Amino acid sequence: MSDCGVYPLSELLANGWSRAEVAEARRAGRLSSVAHGWVSAEGADDRAVSAVAAGGALSCISALRFHRTHGSEGIWVPPGYQETHVRRPKHRKSGARPTGPFRWCQGYGRPLPVVSAVDSIPIALGCAARCLEPEDWVATVDSILNQTQLTIPDIQADMGGVTKAVMELFGRCDARSQSGTESIARVRLVATGFKVAVQPSIGGHERADLRVGSLLIECDGRQYHSSAEAFRNDRRRDRMTLIDRWMTMRVTYDDVLYDWESVLEDIRAVTRPDRHRIRREEDPRRREIPSP
Ligand SMILES: [Zn+2]
Incomplete structure (x- = not known):
């Protein structure tokens, strides 16, 4: 359970607090009232306080961001979506508005009760399915499947x-994806009509991120700074791909997120069906190279 510092009173009582102890903590300023039946401790998360004060819970992408900084570091969260996303149970339609830019959101189906100040990852994803661009949602779920114990x-x-x-x-998600960059690139390539292999073997124990035809696409996640070991591994992979005559294209987070059209143009140019045929016809020596 992630600790955002905002609790339903019932949870404190269930955890061994007596009503007298809660009252004493309130008098001493160690607990503050946030909404009916809810209190916050010092240092509570501002957005969670604001959501609860508005009669709801921090949810959707805001909850996913919270979880990313509270125990689930591997979750990928798309850029943008700066508003605070708040989910309310159905019967709460009036009341305070959250502070700052915010958005009410709700998953599909019957509204779920609010039982914690920050929605769990599954409930947050239910809301996010209606708020995020589909490719952003798929990339986020990929990272959760890859980096946490949760399954579909x-x-x-x-x-x-x-x-x-x-x-x-869910059918478009892939738990093998190693980064948000890779997920977004895959979803966009598939949507464009490419047949994409995910984490294809390139010999030995080595794998590339994606493969389209004979083009390997390696995606760098912005959040992971290359260690010396990763640098060495990349070079070893480059050598192995040369042996098997794969082509490798390296794309960065910014390339995929903000300059996709030119990345796609380059991938199209490299994988054009006639490209290799022309080269073979022009270069008869290539025919003499025996196949592995
Ligand atoms: Zn939302």
Whole structure:
């Protein structure tokens, strides 16, 4: 359980606090009232306080960002979406508005009750399925499948309504993806009509991120700074791909997120069906090279 510093009173009582102790902590200023039945401790997360004060829970991408900084560092969260996303149970339609730019959001199906100040990852994903661009949602789920213990059935069991549209989104997820950059590139390439291999073997124990035809695409995640070991591994992979005559294209986070059109143009140019045929016809020596 991630600790955001905002608690339902019932949770404190269940954890051994007596009503007298809660009252004393309030008088001493160690706990503050946030909303009916909710208190916050010093240093509580501002957005969680604001969401609870508005009668809801921090949810959707805001909850996913919270989880990323509280125990689930591997979650990829797309850039943008700066508003605070707040989910309310159905019966709370009035009340305070959260502070700062915010957005009410809700998953599919019957609204779930608010039981914690920050929604769990599955409930947050249920809301995010309606708020995020599909490719951003798929990339986020990929990272959760890859980096946490959660599986698709786990998420579906707890996320609320699982509509046909949500099932279709899950069908595009891939737990093998190693970075948000890779996920977004894959989803976009598949949407463009390319047949994409994910984490293809390139000999030995080595794998590339993606492969389209004979082109390997290596995606660098912005958050992972290359260590000396990663640098060495990359060079070793480059040598192995040369042996098998793969071509390698390295793309960065910014290339994929902000300059996709030119990346796509380059991939198209490299994988054009006639490109290799022309080269073979022009270079008869190539025919003499025996196949491995
Ligand atoms: Zn939302």
